[in-house]
Amino acid sequence: MIKKTSPHIVQNEALIFQRSSPGKIGYQLPELDVPHVDPASALGPENTRGEIEHFPEVSEVDVIRHFTRLSTYNYAIDLGLYPLGSCTMKYNPRVNEQVARIDGLAWAHPYQPESLSQGAMEIVAELEKVLREITGMDAVTLQPAAGAHGEFTGILLVRAFLEAQGNPRKKILIPDSAHGTNPATAMMVGYRVENIRSKENGMVDVEALERVVDEDVAALMVTNPNTVGVFEKDIAKVAGILHAKGAQVYMDGANMNALVGIARPGDFGVDVMHLNLHKTFSTPHGGGGPGSGAVAVKQHLIPFLPSPRLQRKGDQWSWNYELPQSIGRVRSFYGNFGVLVRALAYIMAHGGPGLRNATMDALLNANYLRALLEPYYELPHQAQTMHECVFSDVRQAKLGVHTGDIAKRLIDYGFHPYTVSFPLIVKGAMMIEPTETEGKGELDLFADALISIAKEIEEDPKMVLKAPLLTRTSRVDEVAAARKPVVRWKPQPPTSKAAD
Amino acid sequence: MRYLPKSDLERREMLSTIGVNSLEDLFSHLPEEVRIKQPLQIAPGKSEYDIVDYFRARGTENANGYSSFLGAGVYNHYRPVLVDTVVSRGEFLTSYTPYQAELAQGTLISIFEFQTMICQLTGMEVANASMYDGSSAVPEAAMMAMRLTNRDEILVARTVHPEYREVLATYAQHQGMPVHEIGYHPESGRIDLEDLDRQLNDKVAAVILQSPNFFGVIDDVKKAAEITHRHGALLVFVFTEAVSLGLLEPPSDADIVAGELQSFAIPPSYGGPYAGIIAAKEKFIRQMPGRIVGETKDTHGHQSYCLTLSTREQHIRREKATSNICTNQALIALMATVFMTIYGKQGLRELAGQNLSKAHYLASQLPLRFTGPFFNEFVVNTNGRSPEQINDALLGEKIIGGLPLKRFYPELDGAMLLCATEMNRREQMDRVAEAFHQ
Numbered sequence: 050m051i052k053k054t055s056p057h058i059v060q061n062e063a064l065i066f067q068r069s070s071p072g073k074i075g076y077q078l079p080e081l082d083v084p085h086v087d088p089a090s091a092l093g094p095e096n097t098r099g100e101i102e103h104f105p106e107v108s109e110v111d112v113i114r115h116f117t118r119l120s121t122y123n124y125a126i127d128l129g130l131y132p133l134g135s136c137t138m139k140y141n142p143r144v145n146e147q148v149a150r151i152d153g154l155a156w157a158h159p160y161q162p163e164s165l166s167q168g169a170m171e172i173v174a175e176l177e178k179v180l181r182e183i184t185g186m187d188a189v190t191l192q193p194a195a196g197a198h199g200e201f202t203g204i205l206l207v208r209a210f211l212e213a214q215g216n217p218r219k220k221i222l223i224p225d226s227a228h229g230t231n232p233a234t235a236m237m238v239g240y241r242v243e244n245i246r247s248k249e250n251g252m253v254d255v256e257a258l259e260r261v262v263d264e265d266v267a268a269l270m271v272t273n274p275n276t277v278g279v280f281e282k283d284i285a286k287v288a289g290i291l292h293a294k295g296a297q298v299y300m301d302g303a304n305m306n307a308l309v310g311i312a313r314p315g316d317f318g319v320d321v322m323h324l325n326l327h328k329t330f331s332t333p334h335g336g337g338g339p340g341s342g343a344v345a346v347k348q349h350l351i352p353f354l355p356s357p358r359l360q361r362k363g364d365q366w367s368w369n370y371e372l373p374q375s376i377g378r379v380r381s382f383y384g385n386f387g388v389l390v391r392a393l394a395y396i397m398a399h400g401g402p403g404l405r406n407a408t409m410d411a412l413l414n415a416n417y418l419r420a421l422l423e424p425y426y427e428l429p430h431q432a433q434t435m436h437e438c439v440f441s442d443v444r445q446a447k448l449g450v451h452t453g454d455i456a457k458r459l460i461d462y463g464f465h466p467y468t469v470s471f472p473l474i475v476k477g478a479m480m481i482e483p484t485e486t487e488g489k490g491e492l493d494l495f496a497d498a499l500i501s502i503a504k505e506i507e508e509d510p511k512m513v514l515k516a517p518l519l520t521r522t523s524r525v526d527e528v529a530a531a532r533k534p535v536v537r538w539k540p541q542p543p544t545s546k547a548a549d
Numbered sequence: 550m551r552y553l554p555k556s557d558l559e560r561r562e563m564l565s566t567i568g569v570n571s572l573e574d575l576f577s578h579l580p581e582e583v584r585i586k587q588p589l590q591i592a593p594g595k596s597e598y599d600i601v602d603y604f605r606a607r608g609t610e611n612a613n614g615y616s617s618f619l620g621a622g623v624y625n626h627y628r629p630v631l632v633d634t635v636v637s638r639g640e641f642l643t644s645y646t647p648y649q650a651e652l653a654q655g656t657l658i659s660i661f662e663f664q665t666m667i668c669q670l671t672g673m674e675v676a677n678a679s680m681y682d683g684s685s686a687v688p689e690a691a692m693m694a695m696r697l698t699n700r701d702e703i704l705v706a707r708t709v710h711p712e713y714r715e716v717l718a719t720y721a722q723h724q725g726m727p728v729h730e731i732g733y734h735p736e737s738g739r740i741d742l743e744d745l746d747r748q749l750n751d752k753v754a755a756v757i758l759q760s761p762n763f764f765g766v767i768d769d770v771k772k773a774a775e776i777t778h779r780h781g782a783l784l785v786f787v788f789t790e791a792v793s794l795g796l797l798e799p800p801s802d803a804d805i806v807a808g809e810l811q812s813f814a815i816p817p818s819y820g821g822p823y824a825g826i827i828a829a830k831e832k833f834i835r836q837m838p839g840r841i842v843g844e845t846k847d848t849h850g851h852q853s854y855c856l857t858l859s860t861r862e863q864h865i866r867r868e869k870a871t872s873n874i875c876t877n878q879a880l881i882a883l884m885a886t887v888f889m890t891i892y893g894k895q896g897l898r899e900l901a902g903q904n905l906s907k908a909h910y911l912a913s914q915l916p917l918r919f920t921g922p923f924f925n926e927f928v929v930n931t932n933g934r935s936p937e938q939i940n941d942a943l944l945g946e947k948i949i950g951g952l953p954l955k956r957f958y959p960e961l962d963g964a965m966l967l968c969a970t971e972m973n974r975r976e977q978m979d980r981v982a983e984a985f986h987q
Contacts, residue, residue, distance in 0.1 A: 076629065081906055083906050086902075096922060104889070113634065122653070122658070152613065158949070165611055205719070237724070311585055312576075312579055336644045383819065387821065523847040525651065
C-alpha cells in the first residue's frame with residue numbers, strides 16, 4: 050500500500066522559449082554614468098553581432114514562475130529519502146549555504162592581493178587540516194573539482210612519483226566492482242587498465258592479486274568499503290602486496306561516509322585517495338554538481354602535489370608556486386572554494402565526536418534496511434554491511450520484473466530509486482545507501498514500499514512493468530532520445546508538419 | 550546532534566531489529582589494526598551561531614567594501630536576486646544527477662534550456678550540460694579534437710588564459726599530445742597569424758584561440774579559422790568573459806567552443822565553483838565529453854527529457870569513455886540559465902554595451918599597450934612606476950587595481966591588465982586614472 054504520497058495538482062510549463070514574447074523584459078540596469086560608446090565603431094562592424102536569435106524575452110514574474118514550476122517536477126533530499134548507493138545523498142544543512150554567501154567570501158576575487166585574502170586562505174588551510182586528521186594522511190590538495198578529477202590528480206601523482214624513481218610503469222589494477230571513473234581516469238594518465246575479479250563474497254581476491262602484481266603495476270585503485278558495501282578486511286595485506294613490488298595504493302573515497310571517525314585510510318596502507326566533499330561532507334549535489342574532489346596523500350607524494358600550495362610565512366598565508374616537481378595545475382585558481390566553505394561548516398557542526406556518531410548512524414540505517422528487506426530480496430553478498438547494501442533482483446526477475454522496473458515503481462511510492470544495475474558484479478543490482486540523515490519513520494516507509502512492491506510483483510508483475518503510474522511524466526523513452534538526438538530547442542518551421 | 554534525526558530510543562529499537570547490542574557492534578568486524586587508535590582530534594560540534602560567526606570573521610579578513618578592477622578570467626557582474634532565489638529551492642539544490650528522468654524533469658528541462666541558450670550565444674549547434682570550469686573545458690576540447698581528427702598535436706595561442714594553458718599542459722602530458730604555443734603580435738595584441746600559418750601542419754589536431762583574449766583584445770577568429778581549416782585542423786574557440794557574447798560576433802567559424810560562464814551570475818568565490826561549457830558543430834556530438842540532455846517522449850506521448858548519448862560516458866564505457874568526467878556543475882549552470890533568462894535578448898546586449906562604455910571611458914584616460922579592439926578589459930603601460938606601486942596607492946583608497954602581467958608574461962613587465970564592468974562607477978574610474986598620472 051502506498052502511504053507516503055497522494056496525487057496533487059502540478060502546473061504545466063512550456064519551455065522558456067515558448068513563453069517568450071518580443072519586447073518583454075525582466076531586468077533594469079543602472080543609468081550609464083559615462084558616455085555611451087557605439088559598439089560598431091569601438092569593436093569594428095565585423096566584430097559586432099546582430100540580435101541573439103530566439104534568446105528569451107520574458108518578465109521577472111515569468112522567470113520566477115517558470116523555474117518554480119520546473120522545480121516542482123524534481124525529487125530532492127528535502128522531500129525525503131534519496132537512497133542512491135555510492136552517492137551519499139544526505140541532508141544539506143542550510144547554514145552552509147548562508148555562510149558561503151557572506152560578502153567577503155562570495156565576492157573574493159582569486160587574484161586580489163594575498164594580504165586581502167587571508168580569511169579565504171585560512172578556510173582552505175583549516176579544511177586541509179581537518180581532512181588530514183580524518184583520513185590519517187599527511188597532506189591534502191583541494192584543487193580538484195570533483196571525484197573523477199581527484200582520481201585524475203591522484204593517478205598523476207602516482208605517475209610523477211614513479212617517474213621520479215625512473216619508471217612510470219605500465220598498468221593500473223582495478224577491481225571489477227569499481228566505479229567507471231576509475232578505468233576512464235587511468236587511461237587519461239596514459240596507463241593500461243587491468244581488471245581484477247572479485248571473490249564470491251565481493252572482496253578483492255588476495256591470492257589472485259598477488260599473482261598479477263609485478264613491476265609493471267603502477268597502482269591498485271580500490272574502493273573501501275567496496276561498492277557492495279563491504280569493508281575490504283584484508284586491505285592492509287593488499288597494500289603490503291602492492292608496496293612489496295613498489296606499486297602504490299589509490300583509494301577511491303566515494304564510500305568514506307562509512308569510515309569517518311572509525312578507521313583512517315592513512316592507517317591501512319593507502320598512499321593516495323580522494324574524498325568527495327559533495328558526498329561525505331554534505332555539500333549539495335545541485336542536480337549533478339558542483340562537487341569537490343579533495344586529494345589526500347602520504348609524505349612521499351607531497352612534492353608532486355598540484356601548484357600552487359598554501360604556505361605560512363610569519364603570520365600570513367601565501368600561495369607557493371615554486372614547486373619544481375609538481376604535476377602542474379589541474380584547474381584554474383585554487384579549487385571550488387565555495388564548496389570548501391560548505392564542507393568545513395559541516396565538519397564544524399559535527400565536530401570530531403559528532404562525525405563518528407554520524408558514521409555509526411549511517412551504518413545503523415544501512416543494516417536496518419538490510420534486516421527488513423532480506424526476507425524479500427536476494428542479498429548475494431552476505432558479508433557484514435557497512436553504509437550501503439546491494440540486493441539483487443534475481444527472485445523478481447524470474448517473474449519478468451527487473452531492478453530498473455522495481456526502481457520505477459518506487460517512484461509511485463514517493464521515493465527516489467536506489468542505484469540501478471551497479472555494481473556490475475551483482476546481477477540486477479539494487480544498491481541502497483540511506484545515509485545517517487534518515488529517521489526510523491522514513492526508513493520504515495521505504496522498507497514497506499519495497500516489501501509491498503515484492504508482493505505486487507508476485508500478484509501483478511505486468512502492472513509493475515508500467516511504473517511509474519502516478520507521476521506527471523511516465524516512463525521516458527531513452528532509446529528514442531539517443532537514436533536521433535534533439536539536444537536544443539528550435540522554433541517550429543512555419544509550415545506545420547504532419548503529426549508523428 | 551541536529552543533523553541526525555534519530556532518538557536513542559529509535560536507535561535501540563533498530564539495533565534490536567538488526568540483532569546487535571550496540572552501534573559499535575556494527576563495525577566490530579573491522580580488523581583491529583585498521584580501526585582508529587584515538588578519537589579524531591577535531592573540536593566538538595559547534596552551534597549554528599558559532600559557525601556563522603566564524604565565517605563572518607573570515608570574511609572580514611578578506612577584502613571588504615573595495616571596488617575592484619580585476620578581471621583576468623573572473624569578472625565582477627551584478628547578480629540578480631532571482632538567481633539565488635531559484636538555486637536555493639531545495640528541489641534544485643538537493644537533487645542528484647537526473648538519471649531517473651521521471652523524477653527529475655525540472656533539472657532536465659532547465660539543462661535543455663541551458664544547452665539551447667549556449668548554442669544561441671555561441672553560434673554552435675550542440676552544447677553539453679557543463680564542465681567543471683573553463684580551464685578544464687580547454688583540454689577536454691583538445692582531446693575531443695584529437696579523437697575527431699586522428700591527429701595529436703595542439704597549437705594554443707599564448708593569449709589564452711595562462712592558467713588554462715597550465716591545465717592543458719597537465720592534461721596533455723600523458724596523452725601523447727604535444728602542445729606548442731603561438732605568439733601574439735606585439736602591437737595589436739592579437740594572435741600572430743604568420744606564426745600560426747608557419748606552425749600548422751598535418752599533425753595538428755586543433756588550434757586553440759581565446760577572444761576576447763587574456764589581454765582583453767578581440768581576435769581575428771575568422772582569419773584564424775580560415776588558416777586552421779586550410780591545414781585540416783579544428784579551431785577551438787575559448788571565452789572567459791561570457792558577457793562579451795552579448796555584443797561580439799558569435800564564433801560560428803569555430804568547430805568547438807570551450808568557455809567559462811562565471812560572468813553569468815556566478816559569484817567570484819575566490820576561484821570557484823564556476824561552470825565551463827563545451828559546444829560544437831552537431832556532427833561532433835558523439836565525441837563530446839560530459840552529460841547531454843535530449844528530448845524524447847514518455848509512454849503517454851508527452852514531450853519529456855532525459856540524459857542521452859550516455860554510451861560516450863565512463864559509467865557505461867569505462868576505459869573507452871570520451872572523458873572520466875562524472876559530476877559536473879549543474880547548479881552553477883542553473884545560475885547562468887536564470888541569468889540569461891532574466892537579461893534575455895535585449896538585456897544581455899545592453900549589459901555588454903555598458904561594459905564596453907565603462908571600459909572605454911577608463912581606457913581613454915590611460916596609455917594602452919595594444920592597439921587591437923577590446924571589450925571590457927585592456928592592458929596599460931604604467932610608464933616608469935611599477936604596477937605594484939600604482940596598486941598600492943589605490944588600495945589606500947579602497948580600490949583593487951589591475952593584474953600586473955609580469956607573472957605570466959615576463960616581456961610585459963610594467964604592464965597591467967584592467968577591467969571595468971557595469972559594477973564600476975565613474976568616480977572610481979577617475980581615481981584609477983589619477984593614480985596613473987601622479
